[in-house]
Amino acid sequence: MLTNVAVLAFDGVAPFELGILCEAFGIDRTADGVPALDFAVCAENNLPMRTSMGFNLQTDFGLDRVAEADLIGIPAIPRGGVPSDAVIEAIRAAYDRGARIMSACSGAFALGAAGLLDGRECTTHWMYTDELQRRFPDAIVVPEVLYVDTGQIVTSAGSAAGLDAALHIWRQEYGAAVANVVARRAVVPPYRDGGQAQFIARAVPDCDADTLRPLLTWILENLEEDHGVEALAKRAVMSPRTFARRFRDETGTTPHHWVTRQRVSAAEELLERTDHPVEWIAGEVGFGNAATLRHHFVRVRGVSPQAYRRQFAC
Template sequence: MLTNVAVLAFDEIAPFELGVLVEAFGYDRSDEGLPLIDFAVCAPEPGTYRTQGGFGITVEHGLDRIVEADLVGVPAFADGTVPPPAALEALRAAHDRGARLMSVCSGAFVLGEAGLLDGHECTTHWRYTDELARRYPEATVIPEVLYVDDGQIITSAGTAAGIDASLHVWRQEFGAAAASKIARRMVVPPQREGGQAQFIRTPVPECDCDELRPVLTYVSENLAEPHSVEALARRAAMSPRTFARKFRAEIGTTPHAWMTSQRVLRAEELLETTDRSVDWIASAVGFGNAATLRHHFTRARSVSPQRYRRIFSEAG
């Protein structure tokens, strides 16, 4: 049972993301029948720490406070902020004793620096997912979700997705009614459908490799056709093994995963802007049939194609 939450702070902390964790776990709401959680913000040393908002916060607790916590929250920090070694060691120790760790937005990079994302699925703000995957190749970065619960490690996407992850923890620990009470106090939906990818266009990635750039363009313009790695490798004048290795190095994922994401993106556009059937769209984007489209689309966007169309359709 969750009874104790500690949030890590150091210089250049993002105040909004810190506030999300305070709002979700730091207030006494026992008057509404909710459990009281022992909550504290802690830092490598008690004292005043700079925020990205241009003001300071005073932290009373040191890292020993993490030793007691059931859940350790890691807010976002400024780009390029290097976590103090003592903070990373405290996070590793918390993980080793079985505590859960939850990051908000770019706080995922702090978990990555501690080596805690290796072997885990995770996410962060859509602007930083490629960089997260590049820096921590042993992690599996899922860019299109609001949050990822991978057991001990929970990571959330940009800013308000930290609220979604926090409500998820409330639901797990105390049930849907408790999570709904917290959501009502925060004036947010108890559970949002879908993920950040519904609201973000992912263009063809920039590529400095002369051999790959024409292949990316060709596939994007001919999604309805089947494209094997062997055929694409021939188009790039490479062996399949070299092509696959270079593709991952340049694009950050496999050819198959990239093609799937492009097909989902095109299906998304067609669902929004046309009244074509799901079967027709599946064929047009290269998935072949509606069942395959539904499988990949729901996995990528966390809603079915039909549900997506009802939410975002321009065609009626």
């Protein structure tokens, strides 16, 4: 269980991505029912560091604090650069002892320098994916996603995608209800699928779409309805082909994929907050039966609905 988080700082660190990691894991939300985390920003020494925006920052926590953490956060680093050898060694040591490591934006280059991306799917900001692949040819760079979770290593795309990845970790560790509280405090959508496009024609996921926003809202309020392409296209007054194209433009994914993820998310909350049978929950969220719910739940979450309920039921 996640209890201890250390975020690395270094010369050239990007303050926005550093701030995202502090926002995600460093704020005391215990009054809202969120478990307390032991959190610290750490550096090689206690000397002032120059950020990428030209101001200095300083921390009293050294690399020995990294050795205690369950999760290590790595914010964006200067393009073309890597942290010091001491910081890279601290990252390697954390990985070797089993700590989880999450990078935000170009922080993935630090993981590459530590040799932790070889043979592993990963991502970074869309502007840097080609460079990441070129510098670390053994990495499997996935340029079109918001974040990639390979278990011990989580890499996220540019800027705000780091918050999506952090919420993903909260959800894994403590369930949807806790992740939703963290998201609500940050005033962001509680869940954006890591497989959604990070650079597409319109601003997107969840219900932030443009033309289709009313339809997406209706889907979320009526998950038990038929949400096949033809039925949704009819409701949107479009041909199925035009609708499917518009849907991908505005959400970065297919109608089936989007609806399935929303149904799984709704099932999560019902599994956490109620004691209704899985069969009943399957009907409520539109999967029809327990077997179909289980199939999709395992594919998305990696565990069965029953196992999820045992871990996260309120």
